[in-house]
Amino acid sequence: MATVNYEVRDGIAILTLDNPPVNGLGAGVRTAFKANYEKGAADDAVKAIVIAGAGRMFCAGADIAEFGKPAPKGTPALQPVLDQMEAGAKPVVAAIHGVALGGGAEVALACHFRVAQKGSRFGLPEVTLGIIPGAGGTQRLPRLIDVKEALTIITSGRPLSADKAKALGAIDEVVEDDVLDAAIAFARKLIADGTKPRRCSEQTASIEVARKNSALFGDFRKSMARRNRGLEAPFAAVDCVEVAVNKSFEDGLKIERETFKKLVASDQSKALRYAFFIEREATKIDGVPKDTPAFDVEEAGVIGCGTMGGGIARSLASAGIAVTILDTDEAALKRGMKTIFDNYDASVAKGRLSKDDMEERIGRINGTTEMHDLEDVDIVIEAAFEDMAVKKDLFGKLDKIVQPDAILATNTSTLDIDEIAAATNRPEQVVGTHFFSPANVMRLMENVRGEKSSKKTLATVMKLSKKMGKVGVMVGVCFGFVGNRMLYAYSRQSNFLIEEGALPQDVDKVIYGFGFPMGPFAVGDLAGLDIGYAIRKANPALRPEGKRYSPIADRLVELGRKGQKTNAGWYRYEEGKRTPLPDPVVEQTILDVSKELGIERRKISEEEILQRCLYPMINEGANILEEGIAQRASDIDVIWLYGYGFPRFRGGPMFYADQIGLKKIYDVMSKLYDTHGDWLEPAPLLKELAGKGKGFADYAK
Ligand code: HSC
Numbered sequence: 001m002a003t004v005n006y007e008v009r010d011g012i013a014i015l016t017l018d019n020p021p022v023n024g025l026g027a028g029v030r031t032a033f034k035a036n037y038e039k040g041a042a043d044d045a046v047k048a049i050v051i052a053g054a055g056r057m058f059c060a061g062a063d064i065a066e067f068g069k070p071a072p073k074g075t076p077a078l079q080p081v082l083d084q085m086e087a088g089a090k091p092v093v094a095a096i097h098g099v100a101l102g103g104g105a106e107v108a109l110a111c112h113f114r115v116a117q118k119g120s121r122f123g124l125p126e127v128t129l130g131i132i133p134g135a136g137g138t139q140r141l142p143r144l145i146d147v148k149e150a151l152t153i154i155t156s157g158r159p160l161s162a163d164k165a166k167a168l169g170a171i172d173e174v175v176e177d178d179v180l181d182a183a184i185a186f187a188r189k190l191i192a193d194g195t196k197p198r199r200c201s202e203q204t205a206s207i208e209v210a211r212k213n214s215a216l217f218g219d220f221r222k223s224m225a226r227r228n229r230g231l232e233a234p235f236a237a238v239d240c241v242e243v244a245v246n247k248s249f250e251d252g253l254k255i256e257r258e259t260f261k262k263l264v265a266s267d268q269s270k271a272l273r274y275a276f277f278i279e280r281e282a283t284k285i286d287g288v289p290k291d292t293p294a295f296d297v298e299e300a301g302v303i304g305c306g307t308m309g310g311g312i313a314r315s316l317a318s319a320g321i322a323v324t325i326l327d328t329d330e331a332a333l334k335r336g337m338k339t340i341f342d343n344y345d346a347s348v349a350k351g352r353l354s355k356d357d358m359e360e361r362i363g364r365i366n367g368t369t370e371m372h373d374l375e376d377v378d379i380v381i382e383a384a385f386e387d388m389a390v391k392k393d394l395f396g397k398l399d400k401i402v403q404p405d406a407i408l409a410t411n412t413s414t415l416d417i418d419e420i421a422a423a424t425n426r427p428e429q430v431v432g433t434h435f436f437s438p439a440n441v442m443r444l445m446e447n448v449r450g451e452k453s454s455k456k457t458l459a460t461v462m463k464l465s466k467k468m469g470k471v472g473v474m475v476g477v478c479f480g481f482v483g484n485r486m487l488y489a490y491s492r493q494s495n496f497l498i499e500e501g502a503l504p505q506d507v508d509k510v511i512y513g514f515g516f517p518m519g520p521f522a523v524g525d526l527a528g529l530d531i532g533y534a535i536r537k538a539n540p541a542l543r544p545e546g547k548r549y550s551p552i553a554d555r556l557v558e559l560g561r562k563g564q565k566t567n568a569g570w571y572r573y574e575e576g577k578r579t580p581l582p583d584p585v586v587e588q589t590i591l592d593v594s595k596e597l598g599i600e601r602r603k604i605s606e607e608e609i610l611q612r613c614l615y616p617m618i619n620e621g622a623n624i625l626e627e628g629i630a631q632r633a634s635d636i637d638v639i640w641l642y643g644y645g646f647p648r649f650r651g652g653p654m655f656y657a658d659q660i661g662l663k664k665i666y667d668v669m670s671k672l673y674d675t676h677g678d679w680l681e682p683a684p685l686l687k688e689l690a691g692k693g694k695g696f697a698d699y700a701k
Helices: 027-042 078-087 103-110 125-129 137-144 147-156 162-168 179-193 205-211 216-225 233-246 249-264 267-281 307-318 330-349 355-364 388-401 417-421 455-467 483-500 504-514 520-527 529-538 552-558 584-596 606-626 633-643 653-660 662-676 684-691
Strands: 003-009 012-018 048-053 092-096 099-101 113-117 121-123 173-175 299-303 322-326 365-368 379-382 407-410 430-435 444-448 471-475
Touching: 003 027, 012 027, 012 179, 027 048, 027 078, 048 103, 048 179, 078 103, 078 249, 092 103, 092 179, 099 103, 103 121, 103 137, 113 162, 113 179, 121 162, 125 147, 125 233, 125 267, 137 147, 137 205, 137 233, 137 249, 147 205, 147 216, 147 233, 162 173, 173 179, 205 233, 216 233, 233 249, 249 267, 267 633, 267 653, 299 307, 307 322, 307 330, 307 355, 307 365, 307 430, 322 330, 330 355, 330 365, 355 365, 379 388, 379 455, 388 407, 388 417, 407 455, 417 430, 430 455, 444 455, 444 633, 455 471, 471 633, 483 504, 483 520, 483 552, 483 584, 483 606, 483 633, 504 520, 504 606, 520 529, 529 552, 552 584, 606 633, 606 653, 606 662, 606 684, 633 653, 653 662, 662 684
Parallel strands: 012 048, 048 092, 092 113, 099 121, 113 173, 299 322, 299 379, 322 365, 379 407, 407 430, 444 471
Antiparallel strands: 003 012, 430 444
């Protein structure tokens, strides 16, 4: 049961938050916290109080699932409970282990002193949920530490290590040993020394410094603008910190509370909270119970030392896994290994990785041209050439060489996993692990379950995703799986739009404005137009007979325009720069194609661009859902958030569709279908749900 345990040890009351799994500050905890704090405060035998957390951590903050729902009658809000504790006469010490996040960090800030275990983390991640700290965090932290550092912590949402927090002054002591014992010892010393409570709300040094720096907030807002494009909460947080600097603590708390309430009711916060939960929901796979035995991957083989293979190898090595990377072509192996090392050097030069860490990781990666060197690995991840005959041959050979318990995984983005599995005698140990480029950066792993993949295989690759710090989503077999299948629907329409009257920059502007990091044409140039070209040539499914097909992209490639790498694609690029510049050559190619196809170009509105790009993608999502390729609509959203840069504050395509209402999506799709035909036929599931007034979230197969 959610509670706070109370115990007195030799004049020190210990309040232990006890609400597994993360000691969330739900209604029950707040009620017990208040009661037990008051008990300790009223007991003359108690001279100091320690606040600790049971289990794995101190506290991960408010119970996010409670947001947007009325609190049970009579339960106290967190902020007044913390104000009461801070104002109290007896010193209170926080004993932090694991994490103190959000409301958990605010509990710690309302304590008078903070002791933390080495390795624990302290932070205010509220902005990642579309809200701001609502229990005094925006007012206490800037009074405790340098205001600019406080702004960075609050607006980035990134937790700090205990050591870093101590260096900034947010933590008083970091200990290697048991943190509760250390906090009790700390409290004893306070009692012995007669040290009075040190309240954050009464500190003035840092805000006085900030008051003298008239450019501080303006400069900070400018510096964060690009990174936080489209987001409300980080800017609201800056406003609250500015209030902390310029107004009284009480006024600040009031403004913080009002801001929190406004934000928690916003569409952005709803979408971001949804995004938090669906990532965890995606780990629950039909037919694969949580207790399914899965093995821990310690050694992996990677086949193919190109961009993808190299990125996968780096991700594995970063997770502490020994990697043998195979490329049968000696020169390709050398080139690939050099790229891996160069990329590591670049990470060190940018300060993203220490030299020691780099050396440790490099030490885990071995290159080979001999398949026999893969004999003992736990998993092989194949990232070779995208050709069924090549893959079947490879899997047949691997099956004979690699130890019998090992999993054979393929990074294919288009091919049928079941056909690849059939080339082996262990189809139950064959699975898809579809990474996204650059694989060492992008967090999505679209794991593909074959018809015969065993539960253990599926559980193991999901466990591996987690170990690699990736977000694994399990999907079924179909052409393009979930992400790319929807992507084709999206890029197809963006190509038709430019045939009909828009230009690449018009489409990209709308998509960027919606919140994607780039529009489809700029992405194409980044990825390389020759890649899509090769996929289209190799896959008749992408240009079926009798269906509309835009030849513009192919024409550009045939003109030698392969994207950024040739300084020319959908845009032109100045040497060494990445800014896309509209190019008259491209415009002429587009106009020529429109003319050849007999299309009379027209003015296309921004609304039409957005709907034409997004609604067909959502429509394809409906088909994917009905076919059971994705287990739930929210899995599709996870894929788009982590693999394709769909703006997180919009929740993902399926959530976005539910917010708009499926009836509207269906009506627009029907109209588009009437006008443009073929590719735009409304999905039966979309029609059905729209007719019933339901959303994708209501759909369960
Ligand atoms: C907040 O604190 C607002 C405050 O400012 C207070 C505001 C007061 C209001 C004032 C009004 C005026 N809530 O991630 P895992 C679940 S906002 C509910 O797999 P790990 C999670 O869904 C909060 N549930 O574990 C999962 O459930 P499942 C700010 C939460 O070890 C299970 O716990 N805090 C939850 O990989 C295990 O989670 C944050 O944003 C929560 N707060 O990672 C921290 N946290 O098993 C969010 C977790 O049913 N949490 N759950 O799927 C995390 O970052 C990670 O969970 C940890 C643990 C790093 C804590």
